[in-house]
Amino acid sequence: MKEFETVTVFDLLIRYIKDGRIRLDRTRFEGLATYHDPCNYGRRAQKRFGHGFFEEPRWILDQCLENWVDLHPCRENQICCGGGGGALTSGYNEERIYYGRRKMEQIHASGARMMVVPCHSCHGQFNNIKAKYGLPDLSVKYLWELVADCLVWP
Amino acid sequence: MTPENSLRISIENLERTRCAQWPHAQDNCLTCAMCSGACPVAGVDDFDPRKIVRLISMGMTDAAADSRWPWICTMCGKCEQICPMGIEIPDIIRRLRAMRARDKVPGILQDGLANALRTGNNLGLPKEDFVFILEDVAAEIAEEPGFEEFTVPIDKEGAALLTTIHNKLVNTHTDDLKHWWKIFHAAGEDWTVASDNWEGTSWGYFTGDDEAMRVMAGRIVENMRRLKIKTLLWPE
Numbered sequence: 316m317k318e319f320e321t322v323t324v325f326d327l328l329i330r331y332i333k334d335g336r337i338r339l340d341r342t343r344f345e346g347l348a349t350y351h352d353p354c355n356y357g358r359r360a361q362k363r364f365g366h367g368f369f370e371e372p373r374w375i376l377d378q379c380l381e382n383w384v385d386l387h388p389c390r391e392n393q394i395c396c397g398g399g400g401g402a403l404t405s406g407y408n409e410e411r412i413y414y415g416r417r418k419m420e421q422i423h424a425s426g427a428r429m430m431v432v433p434c435h436s437c438h439g440q441f442n443n444i445k446a447k448y449g450l451p452d453l454s455v456k457y458l459w460e461l462v463a464d465c466l467v468w469p
Numbered sequence: 470m471t472p473e474n475s476l477r478i479s480i481e482n483l484e485r486t487r488c489a490q491w492p493h494a495q496d497n498c499l500t501c502a503m504c505s506g507a508c509p510v511a512g513v514d515d516f517d518p519r520k521i522v523r524l525i526s527m528g529m530t531d532a533a534a535d536s537r538w539p540w541i542c543t544m545c546g547k548c549e550q551i552c553p554m555g556i557e558i559p560d561i562i563r564r565l566r567a568m569r570a571r572d573k574v575p576g577i578l579q580d581g582l583a584n585a586l587r588t589g590n591n592l593g594l595p596k597e598d599f600v601f602i603l604e605d606v607a608a609e610i611a612e613e614p615g616f617e618e619f620t621v622p623i624d625k626e627g628a629a630l631l632t633t634i635h636n637k638l639v640n641t642h643t644d645d646l647k648h649w650w651k652i653f654h655a656a657g658e659d660w661t662v663a664s665d666n667w668e669g670t671s672w673g674y675f676t677g678d679d680e681a682m683r684v685m686a687g688r689i690v691e692n693m694r695r696l697k698i699k700t701l702l703w704p705e
Contacts, residue, residue, distance in 0.1 A: 318690075318693075318694075319693050319698065319699060319700065319701060320699060320700040320701070321700070321701045321702075321703055322700055322701070322702055322703065323702075323703050324702065324703070324705055327630075327702060328652075331652065331656045331658075336655075336656040336657060336658075337652060337655050337656050354543070354544075354545040354546055358545070358546045358547075358550060359544075359545075359546045359559070362546065362549070362550070391550065392550075394509050394547075395509050395543050395545030395547070397509065397510070397543060398543070399543040399544065399545060400542065400543035400544040400545070400562075400675060401540075401576075401578050401672065401674075401675030401676070402540075402543050404576045404577050404578050404581065404672075404675075405540045405575045405576040405578060405675075406575050406576035406577070407537065407540060407541060407575065407576075410510070410513050410514060410541050413510075413513055414509060414510045414513065414541075414543070417509055418509075433705065434705070435635050435637065435670075435705060439637075457645065457648060457705075459648045459649055459652060459705075460645070460648040462648070462652060463647070463648035463649070463651045463652050464648075466651060466652065466655050468615050468651075468654075468655040469614065469615030
């Protein structure tokens, strides 16, 4: 990997913010938000590559929101949303929806009405199952969507 | 494996070479069921990670590969995190997925992957349609205040940053292309997207197909070289 540089979505957003290339307004979202650690960015990256992306997304959230809480458990002990590993495309939908029940219980318990997540599989799963578990109005946002929504621009 | 054979399994007669590369080849499992307790999907379709490990340890690899279990599991890794013997259960699951005949891979996973290998993206979307969609979305952004100058830089040689595209963003979720693009614009980023082999997913990860993953990753590297890009943004 010496031929060119690679950056993760977290690295790039943090770079833009720290270098002053983008400015963010922390007052745009007032309701309580929460964050879900995707298995592959967190626990599995920690195991495979020796670094789980736990702190980076939380730092970015702090730049965008004044009012967010963690789920319990979270970070390396989080519970999978049920949409990973290709589950959204395997056709075993009944199993996938049932799988998501514990994650949805966590979100209920947090009181959050916005879920921020940096993974396409998790994002798809939350939107697919939220109504079934009594949170039809849960706003599911990509981490970079939250950043774009908070941009001070022009 | 026939049911008749399965009754005759004994520890002495295990076929060990097949599992030699698997860390549980010597039957490390203590049957403690910590994995079962940690697994968010244990109990669904009678799935239980411990059962998978026991099947493998007893040499019943085919039975495990033929079952639905490797596809009910999301390889989330709670089981291996808690396993006191360090058995890498998600890795076992992925290898079991690889043992399935490709026409028996469930859902649309294999179709999407075959499309990707054949055309460069999971949808089999022709290049001109892809470019049309990107430019259409860019024109929508340019209607917003502060983004009047916005255009999408396709195949820009020497750009600082290359991005890939998740296929759903040029299919059913085109509005979700806009978030990163707006950030790039505000940050003054010199970015680009390739018109060929732009796919940001790699479904060989899900189907257990290492060779397909190599091909998909290699194409991104080719784009980096062809366009002389400095930095690659890992697919989301």
